[in-house]
Amino acid sequence: MSKRMLFTALALLVSLSSLSAAETAKAKAKTSDTKSPAKTEEAADKAPRLTIIEPVKDYGTVPKGEKLEWAFAVKNTGSTDLQIISAKPGCGCTVADFDKLIKPGQTGKVTAHVDTTNFAGPIAKGITLETNDPSNPTAQLTIHAIVKPYVEAYPAGFVRYNMLQGDAEMQSVTLYSEEDEPFEVVKVEVPGDWVKVVPKKITEEAQLAPGVGKPGQNQYRLDITVGGPDAKVGPLADRIHIVTNSKHQPEYFVSISGVIRPTFRVEPTGVNFGEVAPADTAATRSVILRSNNLKTPESFSVTKVESNVANVMTSLKPTANKGEYEVTLQVAPTAKPGDIDGKVMIYTNDKINPVVTVPVRGTIKTATAASK
Numbered sequence: 001m002s003k004r005m006l007f008t009a010l011a012l013l014v015s016l017s018s019l020s021a022a023e024t025a026k027a028k029a030k031t032s033d034t035k036s037p038a039k040t041e042e043a044a045d046k047a048p049r050l051t052i053i054e055p056v057k058d059y060g061t062v063p064k065g066e067k068l069e070w071a072f073a074v075k076n077t078g079s080t081d082l083q084i085i086s087a088k089p090g091c092g093c094t095v096a097d098f099d100k101l102i103k104p105g106q107t108g109k110v111t112a113h114v115d116t117t118n119f120a121g122p123i124a125k126g127i128t129l130e131t132n133d134p135s136n137p138t139a140q141l142t143i144h145a146i147v148k149p150y151v152e153a154y155p156a157g158f159v160r161y162n163m164l165q166g167d168a169e170m171q172s173v174t175l176y177s178e179e180d181e182p183f184e185v186v187k188v189e190v191p192g193d194w195v196k197v198v199p200k201k202i203t204e205e206a207q208l209a210p211g212v213g214k215p216g217q218n219q220y221r222l223d224i225t226v227g228g229p230d231a232k233v234g235p236l237a238d239r240i241h242i243v244t245n246s247k248h249q250p251e252y253f254v255s256i257s258g259v260i261r262p263t264f265r266v267e268p269t270g271v272n273f274g275e276v277a278p279a280d281t282a283a284t285r286s287v288i289l290r291s292n293n294l295k296t297p298e299s300f301s302v303t304k305v306e307s308n309v310a311n312v313m314t315s316l317k318p319t320a321n322k323g324e325y326e327v328t329l330q331v332a333p334t335a336k337p338g339d340i341d342g343k344v345m346i347y348t349n350d351k352i353n354p355v356v357t358v359p360v361r362g363t364i365k366t367a368t369a370a371s372k
Helices: 002-045 367-371
Strands: 050-052 056-063 067-076 082-089 094-098 107-115 121-131 138-148 151-154 158-164 168-177 185-189 195-201 220-227 234-244 251-261 264-267 271-276 284-291 302-307 312-318 324-331 338-348 355-364
Touching: 050 138, 056 067, 067 082, 067 138, 082 094, 082 107, 107 121, 107 138, 151 251, 158 168, 158 220, 168 234, 185 195, 195 234, 220 234, 220 251, 271 284, 271 324, 284 338, 302 312, 302 324, 312 338, 324 338, 324 355
Parallel strands: 056 138, 158 251, 271 355
Antiparallel strands: 050 067, 067 107, 082 121, 094 107, 121 138, 151 168, 168 220, 185 234, 195 220, 234 251, 264 284, 284 324, 302 338, 312 324, 338 355
């Protein structure tokens, strides 16, 4: 009986100890829980805080070509320094400058530019800010506007050309206006002598561009001629500057794009025999001349070949393709060892490039070197 009472007492003692430990742990957890929010709030109070006073700037309706500039006000409502790490503009927008460090309670700015020259209709151009604000690391700034063209071109504000050097081609566009006052073209400025523009006020109703501009307003046809002997081979990327009497949009630009191709191709443009003996296969080389005229390639011809290269013979023949010729250069069988250094002149009927000069280089092996 006494043993049973002893076991019962021990079990009661263990149970009381476990209960006491559980209550202690619960009390500690409760204490920890009550302290955690306070610590969090304290950490938050010691952080920078980004506040954008006006995140969106709406300009309303603006004339096409107007340069929009706005300084967004950015305030630090936190208790430590606010850092603007970067200000990344979207397409069509540029960031002029921004304050990288803003003290607590102070206001900085982010200045943005939007050039509306290439836009029409509603636009929204944004800037993404990256900061050290832990609760708001990124923020968006936006410029809104409705871009209205007061002067525009029909069918488009550009002309595109694909032509041979020396050729000239004319295309036309019609300028129209949304202004109330009678529309006039005051001046036209071209990028070079290879562009000629003739502006003509349209007087016949049948020639007016249909369904564009203010009814009854003047329209101008611009006859744009590109090319001629002054045009250089290569891509076209330039603009025609047109000055008008438009109150809202006095300047207009017509873009010129495309390419001017050489009248013929020469492949290769130079010959280097390297180190050869007269009997080597590499001692014979070819230069091919091909017309770039897709309509009448046969109009191109090579008339003769002249050479000042000692120990190298030349010959000329047309190939089976229209407008294509082959000039063959061959080291003479009796050529003596030494350097090859000279040029071959190829004469054509081309008015822009009548003579092609091909440099020729190489070394003729000695008899000993050749035997090896």
